[in-house]
Amino acid sequence: MQRGLIPGVLVLAVAAAAVGVFVTRATPIDSSPLAGRDSDPAKGETVFIASGCASCHAAPDAEGDAKLILAGGQRFPSDFGTFIAPNISPDPEAGIGAWTLGDFASAVKKGVSPDGQHYYPAFPYGSYLHMDDQDVVDLWAYWQTLPRDATPSQPHEVGFPFNIRRSVGVWKLLYLKDDWAVQIADTPELERGQYLVEALAHCGECHTPRDALGGMNRANWLGGAPNPTGRGMIPSLRPADLTWGPTEIVYYLETGFTPDFDSAGGHMVAVIENFAKLPASDREAVAAYLKALP
Template sequence: MLRRILSCSILAGAAAFGVYWWLTAVPAMPAVTAPAHAPDLANGQTTFNAGGCSSCHAVPGQPDRFKLGGGLAIPSPFGTFYAPNISPDPADGIGRWTEAQFVTAVTKGISPEGTHYFPAFPYTSYAHARPEDIADLFAYLKTLPPVSGKVRDHDVPFPFNIRRNIGIWKLLFMDDEPFKPDAARSAQWNRGAYLVNGLGHCAECHSPRNFLGGIMASQRFAGGPNMEGEGFVPNITPKGIGDWSEKDIAYFLETGDMPDGDSAGGSMVRVIKNTSQLSPGDRAAIANYLKSLPPVDGPPRPKKAAKDGDKS
């Protein structure tokens, strides 16, 4: 009897491990390729700015946003991630990558070595981008200065450091359907939807997340605790910015100045450096789309601690 129980336990364990191995494997899929076309460097630059590449990948502590040697620490509840070198350096950056490897990495979260990237890299949003835009981005990156230097490994404890587990995370939280324009909406609205949900990856910061780090779909764009540490990310649905006009939003994306006279702070400062480089038409499209969102209540902000002088 004991032997039978032991045999059944071993078989059940082996079956469970087999299911885990299958669910967490990188899918056997061909590399994602863009339609054959001549690289459009101007569009690549627009994609670079819309995607906020320099916000994370520029070398910290120096003013040149085109030195993409990486190294920025990105804290999270799961550990600290370090943005990699995406300069065209052939040894330490992406100088030896092919276009197909780059497009696959950005839209599928799969490395050239065939491993899952951690979703601190917002490929869950970039997955909605057009492959040809990402191909143009790759061509543009190759025009930037190579930066030597390897970035340190992520500081992520067990079990979050097991990359195979990301396979299950992707099954739960990743929607890699390409963006489909809404024929009932204007061209401006569709451009804004594409930028906000795809390249701009606005929901990645402006949405609350569950205990596994997945965006809570019912509160998308409704703000929440800053996953990188202290502070609270604002609600960017009309519930949070309903008194802002489209012009207010577009002006904020250009200058960082708010209608009440305040200005952007924290990591949003880096974002504004990118959105300020977009065309006025793209900033207006983002504003048009954001104003169309339904108002959504986000998590309650924590109450500020009373100052010593205010205590009774």
Template sequence: MRRALLAILALLLLAGAAFLWLARPLRLEASEIAAEGSGDPVHGERLFWTGGCVSCHALAKSEGQAQLRLGGGAPLVTKFGTFHAPNISPDPADGIGGWTLADFANAMQRGVAPDGAALYPAFPYTSYARMTKSDVADLFAYLKTLPPVSGAAPPNDLSFPFNIRQGLGLWQRVFLDPAPVVALPADTPAQVLRGRYLVEGPGHCGECHTPRLLSGLGGLDEARWLSGAAAAEGEGKVPNITPSDAGLGDWSQSDIAYYLETGFTPDFDSVGGAMVEVQRNMAKLPAEDREAIAAYLKAVPAL
């Protein structure tokens, strides 16, 4: 009997060790990270607005220069609990001022904090994983030009079992994939390819517009890419933006680009809800990027 108990205990210890090994977050290889100090802050500003960093990391309803104070924004209240976006200003104590480019790249593209902790996918690193290493370096260079903001954001307030981070490493192994979502033919125009990169990568549009697997616990259901999803906060639905009758089927490419620039729909309605901030960010992009996004949205499968 004693031997049997010892054998069971040994198996449990082995299983626990195997779980911890499999659940550990995986970092980028050195070759997947640009050289320290190589980033271009001018181009980084373009990526800053593409990614909508202001929407989560600046105080709610900030305007003008206040948008560039990234000490943490409004809480994200979900059915799993409340998430607080961290301070990503260049403050050395409370922000990312003491981070290296490798620290930043691993957080952005692998969901791993500098101390090795796995990050919750409320931060859309599953999309940022598709960014080029040079773009990540450029964004980091731009963030370092912004004003330092003192004060750390509050900790997340999550219910059990979502407050246990150890399972996130396993989640990342299943759902973190840097490959493009939509396969495009070899002769696809460069504009559409650029749009795919912006939408699937830094723009992270799928994080809101695509339904999730396993009642919200899983990753994005890529078979229903951009077909609309339940809103992360409260009631409501994020709309279908595929070129189907249920989505943007009657919108032209020019209509979509114009909407991203001005906030006006083809029938003279105006942008509303959470999309207001997204549209304001997109309005700061060069026209060629908005047109590329529009071209891609007309090329994705209609669902």
């Protein structure tokens, strides 16, 4: 009797493994909606700034125009290991210069590499998946204007079992969500604010607490979280906790100065530098969104 069960168990095990392999595969984006679109590098620059690409991928301690050299090398510690930003300059060997627009869109919105591997969600594609297709096209066009750099990317310092890339497919099944984090009133200003906060500027990636597997706890959206560096807390942006008025939020996003005469520190310094370069209407839209949170 037991001998008769063994083949059936093996068949079920093989079938379960096959299903697991299928559902956790890295599937690139359908790039057909991107084909034939006109691109605007100037608009792409705005997307680049709002998305904070240089903030993570410029070389450590880069200043001024050197921040446009996306050589990578910055280190981002976490509970799962230390992730090191790769070279994403247009260099065809060390960077992403040999990629197609479809490759780029798959990486940004799906976290899938050109060779069919999952990227770790330290790359905030969980937020970028909301990015408008035209913004992706314009961003790629701007990317072609950036300087090349031949600095090799460094491997992440991630141990077992988190170094198994296939497991990221399970993470994506659990946590990648196409819907917006919150439902708010439908006005052009609030739509823009939501797009900036939840998609381009990916504010939730730092300001929302995470569970044991690193997924964002949407029930406490923007409710504050431990700093991945282990130093202090990243503050809540919910209206009950962030008591600043809209004008004070706008001023902070432009200057880095708080109403109580303190100033931004840590990674927020780079965020302020980016927001200061955006139109005033964008900072106002972010403030409107934050004050409209439930």
